[in-house]
Amino acid sequence: MVDTPIQRLPDEILNWQSVLTHVHTFGNSKCSGQQSLDDVVDMAFRLGFRRVMLNEHTSNPESPFQLKPYGKEVEALNRHRNRVSSTFSTLIAFGIECNTVPITSADSDGKYGVRTRFELDVPHLALARLWPKYVVGSLHGDASTYKSPHALMAAIRMLCEHPYVDTLGHITRYVSDVPVDWTEVAQMAADTGTLIELNLNQWFKECRPENQPKADDSGDVKFHRQFVEAVAGSTAQTVIGADIHNAGMWPTLEPVKGSETSVESVIAFHEFLASCGITPERVINSDLARFDNWIKATKASRSALIAR
Numbered sequence: 001m002v003d004t005p006i007q008r009l010p011d012e013i014l015n016w017q018s019v020l021t022h023v024h025t026f027g028n029s030k031c032s033g034q035q036s037l038d039d040v041v042d043m044a045f046r047l048g049f050r051r052v053m054l055n056e057h058t059s060n061p062e063s064p065f066q067l068k069p070y071g072k073e074v075e076a077l078n079r080h081r082n083r084v085s086s087t088f089s090t091l092i093a094f095g096i097e098c099n100t101v102p103i104t105s106a107d108s109d110g111k112y113g114v115r116t117r118f119e120l121d122v123p124h125l126a127l128a129r130l131w132p133k134y135v136v137g138s139l140h141g142d143a144s145t146y147k148s149p150h151a152l153m154a155a156i157r158m159l160c161e162h163p164y165v166d167t168l169g170h171i172t173r174y175v176s177d178v179p180v181d182w183t184e185v186a187q188m189a190a191d192t193g194t195l196i197e198l199n200l201n202q203w204f205k206e207c208r209p210e211n212q213p214k215a216d217d218s219g220d221v222k223f224h225r226q227f228v229e230a231v232a233g234s235t236a237q238t239v240i241g242a243d244i245h246n247a248g249m250w251p252t253l254e255p256v257k258g259s260e261t262s263v264e265s266v267i268a269f270h271e272f273l274a275s276c277g278i279t280p281e282r283v284i285n286s287d288l289a290r291f292d293n294w295i296k297a298t299k300a301s302r303s304a305l306i307a308r
């Protein structure tokens with residue numbers, strides 16, 4: 001539990017993220033959440049968030065596989081979902097972070113080598129059983145799978161066209177060198193009512209100027225800027241994903257031992273987004289009512305919710 005008093009976050013953060021999305025508390029892989037539901041509710045309440053959207057991993061994010069609708073992984077997620085519902089806190093809701101699974105098959109005559117298409121690791125029947133409030137679809141596992149522009153676009157298209165996938169999760173992670181047209185990706189997301197996640201974890205690890213070889217706007221920062229500007233120039237809506245796995249990843253005004261996340265760095269991320277043309281109005285989780293209206297609507301009806 002938290003033993004120091006935790007202060008409410010400044011408006012420079014809460015005006016962008018009223019709903020904290022993409023929080024992990026569960027799983028049995030290296031990437032699992034390492035924090036309890038009680039601690040998450042306690043921390044979110046103290047910091048001033050109005051809702052926490054959990055996005056628990058489904059199959060193994062290190063090596064995704066297709067789940068069986070009544071298999072042990074889905075049963076464990078189902079029990080976890082019931083625990084979340086029984087916390088009796090309106091602060092927290094159950095969602096998942098699904099994986100794309102490559103399905104490789106040889107071309108009929110073998111002439112053109114192998115073909116790859118993608119499926120979600122959670123089949124429809126399992127999705128219907130789990131009934132997640134909010135679904136992030138992410139490219140996990142072996143990054144080399146997505147190094148071909150054809151495969152990358154096929155995976156992104158599958159996620160966009162999937163009726164349950166609300167959001168493309170950290171979609172540019174590990175693929176900034178793949179020559180796809182990100183403007184086309186942004187428009188595909190817009191056309192299908194799919195959100196584009198702007199992921200804080202990715203920013204901290206890959207894009208922050210201090211993590212770059214040069215302290216200027218170079219490398220992945222440059223790519224990230226081009227990507228966010230492409231999103232800003234489209235009609236796609238965005239969501240800021242915190243991607244918090246443990247107590248040290250929460251932004252707090254008081255230093256937490258071993259913390260990787262400072263309030264200043266989150267504010268710097270929001271300022272970076274603003275400098276690329278993204279305003280809080282384009283960020284669906286900047287406002288609780290806007291977020292709720294969006295995720296309650298079917299994907300096909302979401303274009304009507306976009307303020308033009």
Ligand SMILES: [Zn+2]
Nearest residue numbers: 097138169170
């Ligand atoms: Zn992820």
Ligand SMILES: [Zn+2]
Nearest residue numbers: 022024097243
């Ligand atoms: Zn995640």
